[in-house]
Amino acid sequence: MKLKAAIVGASGYSGEELIRLLAGHPQVDLAAVTSRSLAGKPLIEQMPQFRGLVPADLCFTASDAEALTADASLDVIFLALPHGVAAEYAVTLVAAGKKVIDLSADFRLGCPKLYEEYYGKPHPEPELLEKAAYVIPEVTPDGWQSAPLIASPGCYPTSIITPLYPLLKNGIIKTTGIVANSLSGISGAGRKTAEHLLFAERAESVKAYGLPKHRHLSEIEEQLSDAAGESVVINFNPHLAPMRRGIASTITVPAAKPEIEALYSVWESAFEGRACVGILPTGQTPDTAHTVGTNRVDMSAVYDERTGNFVITSAEDNLVKGASGQAVQIMNLWFGLKETEGLF
Amino acid sequence: MKLKAAIVGASGYSGEELIRLLAGHPQVDLAAVTSRSLAGKPLIEQMPQFRGLVPADLCFTASDAEALTADASLDVIFLALPHGVAAEYAVTLVAAGKKVIDLSADFRLGCPKLYEEYYGKPHPEPELLEKAAYVIPEVTPDGWQSAPLIASPGCYPTSIITPLYPLLKNGIIKTTGIVANSLSGISGAGRKTAEHLLFAERAESVKAYGLPKHRHLSEIEEQLSDAAGESVVINFNPHLAPMRRGIASTITVPAAKPEIEALYSVWESAFEGRACVGILPTGQTPDTAHTVGTNRVDMSAVYDERTGNFVITSAEDNLVKGASGQAVQIMNLWFGLKETEGLF
Amino acid sequence: MKLKAAIVGASGYSGEELIRLLAGHPQVDLAAVTSRSLAGKPLIEQMPQFRGLVPADLCFTASDAEALTADASLDVIFLALPHGVAAEYAVTLVAAGKKVIDLSADFRLGCPKLYEEYYGKPHPEPELLEKAAYVIPEVTPDGWQSAPLIASPGCYPTSIITPLYPLLKNGIIKTTGIVANSLSGISGAGRKTAEHLLFAERAESVKAYGLPKHRHLSEIEEQLSDAAGESVVINFNPHLAPMRRGIASTITVPAAKPEIEALYSVWESAFEGRACVGILPTGQTPDTAHTVGTNRVDMSAVYDERTGNFVITSAEDNLVKGASGQAVQIMNLWFGLKETEGLF
Amino acid sequence: MKLKAAIVGASGYSGEELIRLLAGHPQVDLAAVTSRSLAGKPLIEQMPQFRGLVPADLCFTASDAEALTADASLDVIFLALPHGVAAEYAVTLVAAGKKVIDLSADFRLGCPKLYEEYYGKPHPEPELLEKAAYVIPEVTPDGWQSAPLIASPGCYPTSIITPLYPLLKNGIIKTTGIVANSLSGISGAGRKTAEHLLFAERAESVKAYGLPKHRHLSEIEEQLSDAAGESVVINFNPHLAPMRRGIASTITVPAAKPEIEALYSVWESAFEGRACVGILPTGQTPDTAHTVGTNRVDMSAVYDERTGNFVITSAEDNLVKGASGQAVQIMNLWFGLKETEGLF
Missing domain, CATH: 3.40.50.720 (NAD(P)-binding Rossmann-like Domain)
Incomplete structure (x- = not known):
């Protein structure tokens, strides 16, 4: 039924x-x-x-x-x-x-x-x-299923928390010095009839906004702190880019364990069998266009030996994995359906 | 004549x-x-x-x-x-x-x-x-005029070096921990008939590339080191965004002097009388759309007391202030014309 | 199976x-x-x-x-x-x-x-x-199923033939004086690494091309002539518009029976039960954005009493109803599956 | 002064x-x-x-x-x-x-x-x-200079009247059966905070609107009738296309004198010495991208012997030659300045 x-x-x-x-x-x-x-x-x-x-x-x-x-x-x-x-x-x-x-x-x-x-x-x-429970299905610890209400995560947070959560949990990255830059398609601002959201204003325009304390920062830091077991404070710089959909996040983060293989190994183990996460090889960066209409967040990383930082990149459709698709994924799991039912 | x-x-x-x-x-x-x-x-x-x-x-x-x-x-x-x-x-x-x-x-x-x-x-x-002399007219020290050849700077470097140069010179920012994220319109890749530059590939797409050692990094670091009087090593994360023209750079940088007024005061003094630099008040971020067709690089900054970082944002037209306009500006100064002749 | x-x-x-x-x-x-x-x-x-x-x-x-x-x-x-x-x-x-x-x-x-x-x-x-049989499932007469090879129609032709076919067949429109203007997203030109298909060339650009004898004209006229039972010669003016997907066609056509109700009545009867055709009320024009990713061609019409012409507008996703979706629709019908299986 | x-x-x-x-x-x-x-x-x-x-x-x-x-x-x-x-x-x-x-x-x-x-x-x-006088400087007969107020033409009308005016005046085209399809960038709709003008609505969208009696039709027909010396009634089908600026018009018009050379000869004589009109050779269609920021309307034509129609294409920047640039051009001429002063 x-x-x-x-x-x-x-x-x-x-x-x-x-x-x-x-x-x-x-x-x-x-x-x-x-x-x-x-x-x-x-x-x-x-x-x-x-x-x-x-x-x-x-x-x-x-x-x-x-x-x-x-x-x-x-x-x-x-x-x-x-x-x-x-x-x-x-x-x-x-x-x-x-x-x-x-x-x-x-x-x-x-x-x-x-x-x-x-x-x-x-x-x-x-x-x-x-x-209430906050749920990114791939990283939230089991037990959330008994909550009466599930908070489906924000678009920016999904693209930042998903790749970082297992890395913090496993001590691959440091908890200080994290800088996350994100770019969102304009639909992320909602169907608001505001002048700055008009086509003629946003076409050919890239612009940072909400610096330095965008509301999503609170959600990101709370989750990252949970993962790390200590308070994590980051810089989060959101931007609008001239596209309908999509979020790309580029996160520069000091390595605790400066080995790209170690990072990938944690990701592969954390996301094994999870079709809604795509892990791209180091050196191949995710593209928002490849996620449009899908419920997948793609991620990749490189290690920069010059600065000792990892640069982690992720991409998703802000309205699917960043909002409604993830909500359906949560429903699927909550009601015992296949995680990807109706999504792939 | x-x-x-x-x-x-x-x-x-x-x-x-x-x-x-x-x-x-x-x-x-x-x-x-x-x-x-x-x-x-x-x-x-x-x-x-x-x-x-x-x-x-x-x-x-x-x-x-x-x-x-x-x-x-x-x-x-x-x-x-x-x-x-x-x-x-x-x-x-x-x-x-x-x-x-x-x-x-x-x-x-x-x-x-x-x-x-x-x-x-x-x-x-x-x-x-x-x-040869490398010249960003607003920051390069006098004396370049006697060189036989002037190297006009790259598009990304102009958007990063211009705001940071006087800040490093005046000890407002630290020389380590700098993270620069830049987004470029597709014309920045040149008129190359490569598949990844097709309209149908780049529309609705944001994507990082060239991590972690894009060629422009060398130029950026050499200039920033000159300004600082010591070696400056940074993370530079370039991206393509679906627009024809424009570069937006967002630079997260640890404050040496954590006062936004001090930063602005250095900028105002460094760029006094320079029509090709636009200084926007803190909290108002530059927009690439506002620089299209102009030879101006706009900049702004906020201080984030939570992390102790400044977040500096800049915007320019990659083909004008980031390339050909700056070359004309250099010509104007080299030949004793008004700096902005033919540009405004 | x-x-x-x-x-x-x-x-x-x-x-x-x-x-x-x-x-x-x-x-x-x-x-x-x-x-x-x-x-x-x-x-x-x-x-x-x-x-x-x-x-x-x-x-x-x-x-x-x-x-x-x-x-x-x-x-x-x-x-x-x-x-x-x-x-x-x-x-x-x-x-x-x-x-x-x-x-x-x-x-x-x-x-x-x-x-x-x-x-x-x-x-x-x-x-x-x-x-071989040429098949637009909604208008091609039965019998095509026995052909060994089905030619799936072109993107422009689908958007023009589908609305006009039943109108010609039922004498609602005249067979002379038809002017079809179409706009295609850039993916319609294929994944060719040609200079004129670069993002930096096509963004902010609308341009007619292939005048006056684009190859698709032959296919359009042959089908319209079949429908009319006499030779139909038209003007077909294709354009490229700065979007990835989508075709919008606007067809000005002299009315044989100058009543908008008569036109709609023919459409409703011809397309009854066909989920891949969307009929919008007169005065509401179809939008390519509403067809992206769908296998639907939307259509609408107004009557202009000043000139005695109908203006018929249609929209589709050039890669779906205009190409691959229609091919799957053909497969579904050919193999006895539900017409919309895997498409909605 | x-x-x-x-x-x-x-x-x-x-x-x-x-x-x-x-x-x-x-x-x-x-x-x-x-x-x-x-x-x-x-x-x-x-x-x-x-x-x-x-x-x-x-x-x-x-x-x-x-x-x-x-x-x-x-x-x-x-x-x-x-x-x-x-x-x-x-x-x-x-x-x-x-x-x-x-x-x-x-x-x-x-x-x-x-x-x-x-x-x-x-x-x-x-x-x-x-x-008041209505003035498209290239086609309006002399004498307008003594009016106290000049009405600067609309964006669509400029792109349609300019190429057709001399052709009607010289009997190159017929006065019936004219079909004009135009595509406008979104800025043409003005800085109105309407939902349908949002970036997320208009990106990836082409859509006809205002059928069959857009307000600009009145202005177009009045001018064309002046040129022809008889009443001219046309179909005018405007569309919005996903770009900031630009209008492309494609006009299918029955030939009175079916020789492309005759058409070009009239244009060349009518627009001789007029820098704000660009005449492209037959077969090369104008591109809105080539007019962005300029006060030029480009035009071209082909003859289709199959239908006996000319297909005339034009392109302009809706905000420049289609509005403010033309107003400045009018000012230049009204005050005895060089026509192109401040425009090229």
Whole structure:
């Protein structure tokens, strides 16, 4: 029997990508897509790209938490809501016993104080925060499956935490002096009608932003600190690049064990059998174009003997492995399906 | 009276940009453009973008060093030849008393051994190398004007050396732990018909390359070492981004004097009156789109008290301030013209 | 039991897209991918985007027609070879009883003289040409299934023939005065290392080409004439636009029956139940971005009472519905599978 | 002595381009730039691309018509205001004896009824409309110089009217059956924060819009009818293409005199000595990339003997020859300067 799934807040880019993935998923029945602004409208009118993929009569419904809790047949609910809005829905849904996968930033941090520091207000639901699990399936230790809510990681964090986590855990790299530069396609900024996101502004433009304390930094450092067993503080320099999708991260990090073979050996063991991680040989750098539409994060590394640093490069589709694909991967594992079902 | 100028090897992107700048320069008469492959062909047939700007009867001529030396009226010769080819022309032209501005990498390094290390063969003309001057007009100490040949800097180096040079000289930043990430538009790779430079390969793609020892690293480190008065070794991570023009560099560098005001104060004093450098306030990052077509390198910085690093960002047009515009700026100064003549 | 399929000439963009579609097809076993230039190399080394999708040990093999005929288990062979090369392979394979789907232009025209006129040489295999069928599944009359070789249509033709065919057949539009303007993403030009296909040449560029007799014109007119039952001669103006994928066609055509409802009524009846055609309401124009990655051609029309013309617009992914997706759609129908299997 | 110029409404793309052109114009002193939203702010803070080009202390001022009329030293005022807003300013300024060049659509049509049909309301200033002149310098008959206000043409119209005007006037083409397809870069839609103009929506997208009666159609047909001496009704199909700048028009038009030499002969005579028109040989199509940043419209034509149509192609920079550059060209001629001053 198929899983019945709902997407709450399906009008943004993550929501749209969730529709694509869940509507095409052989083990999922996409039962409801909600949107405050589009309620009542046929989905394929708003998103003509899905003609032929979703039923012609599927309409957006209101984003009504009560209605969702009332539907006993719903197995899993994805929240693709703005940060801050998700928490409120999550509490109601979890209280009603629903399994929730939240793509917002609301439950990504373990520490409520860190949330307040980076988001400028106290966490709205600290009790639920404590029970929620943050999951990058390839690195998060087992046990997360019993949480009532899974926080699906951010796009930048996935591309940085995934390659670094096992290296920190295994003492291959140092915990200080890490510099991560990331470039994101413009869809990473969401479907916001802001002047700086217009085509005519972003085409032919590369620009750093959010220096030196982008919000995703909190999530990255908390996870890296977990991996290292000590506090890890890094520089994180995000940029916008003129493409629709994709994140490329280039991480310069002092080697603790300055052998490229040792690094690769840790990666190969950590990611053995994981189809959503691609390990490229040293000297061959990942390309965002090769990850577009896939749920894979590719990674590679070189050792620079002149500086004693590793330079680690990674690439992913910000909307798939960096958001909605990873959320589906989490669902697959949470419900005992094959990890890559509906994704490859 | 106008300067008479020739461009040798005008079929590539730098050559093309030199044509645009010199043909529109109020103090220059573009007397000759040479190209081995296009000799005999009318310029505007090959480069229709210059209709109306250059005389309709201007044709490419053969790249013949003898003919150029024979033309006594030529005041300045720009070499926009491939690396390795330029040196040979340069020797002949300089021997004949011509003033030469070389846009290739052949005379950018002071040290012949460094050249051999990075270019894989002994320097072809070490004697001329010794006399040549490497000039970023805003940072190179006075005295270069007496050299017979000026090496115009590379695109990446200009975006990194310009902001760092005065900071190293004035002890604002440390000489170790510098990490420079750069993103270049695809024209930076030249007009080469390589598969990886096709539109369908590079659109929607960001990718690091040349790790960890891109050739421009040698030029960057030599200049930074000059500024610091000691050996500076850095990480330099270049990337291709899907735009035609532009370089954005983001440089993470440990602060020696951890005050953002001190950094800005050095910049303001170093670049006072220099129209080709734009200093943006802290917190406002430069955008490659704002430099397209201009001969300006924009820069900005923030201090990250968490890591003790400055994050310095810069942006320029790789073909203008990063190549041909800077060459014209050098010409202007060398011949006593206004620095920005024909450039703003 | 799954179909065993081979792709001959898998190194170009159509071949690459076939790999994506066939490797992910639930009813297909991708048994062989051949390439003269890549023979012996692991597929995922050359095409890292397929890591996780194809077996890690799948290698390109030589494009050897004998070996393919010798493999009795192969059910279907896709030819993604250059025009002219495909015919030779096709003859050998068909002679050995293989079912062949040819993505080249070699068997698209019914008339050998037309082939000679447009391709500049006599058709190499006129006997096989006579037996081959040209198939756009939504418009080609039944009976094609018995042909030994199916010619999969060109990218431009699919976007023009599909909307016009039923309109001509039903007398909605006139047969003279048709003007078709098409815009193609750069991948439509193939993976050729030509200067005009470089990123730095095509970005920020729109340009018509191939006027007035692009090769695809022959295929378009032959099909439209079949539909109309009389000779149809049109203007076809192709352009390159700065995107990787996608074709948009805008066709201005004199109305025979000047009622937009009549036009839509014919379309709705002709395409009823066909998931690979999307009919958008009048006034809402199709967008190539909405077809990227899908096997759908979207279409719409308005009536201009001032000129008495319909303006018909269509959009598709040139590599999917315009090439490899349509080939898979043909395979599905040929082998009795669901038309959209592996495509939605 | 330099002309003193003001730009009213300088915050949009046309205004920005006017700043670039007028600030760099050797015969112009850019005395004022106004903007309701940016009044009081330093120009280079809002538009960092102009650092080094405009004085650092130049600030936007309020868009106050009274203040502009009070400044007796102002020679020419450019209106880069939204359609509908410009008319009001124009009346005040003209009444005060100022010479006005209006880049909006408010005074482009000779016929107030046509204005009402296309703009949905009566023309606000029909008296001034009668006195205003619409000027494409290369085709508009002499005499316009005495008008108090010049309407600078729209971007699409310039690319279509310029090549067709002399052909209609000289009976080379027919007046019926004309089909014009145009593609515009996204800046043509203005700096509007609309969802469909976001980078993530427009990248990888080509889409027709405004069918069948885009507002520019009125302006195009009125001018073509003037040229032909009879009413000309055409199909005009505009599209957005994923580039910042540029318009490419492809016009299929029945030949009255079916000789390509006759067509070229008319063009050569009509555009003799006009540097802002580029005539390319038949078979070589213009490329928007070759016009970026220039004030040139390039054109070419082929004759298709199969259909009896000419296919005429043109390309321009929508913000330069299609807007601000042409406005400066008009100013040059109006004030007796060299036509190309400050433009090449």
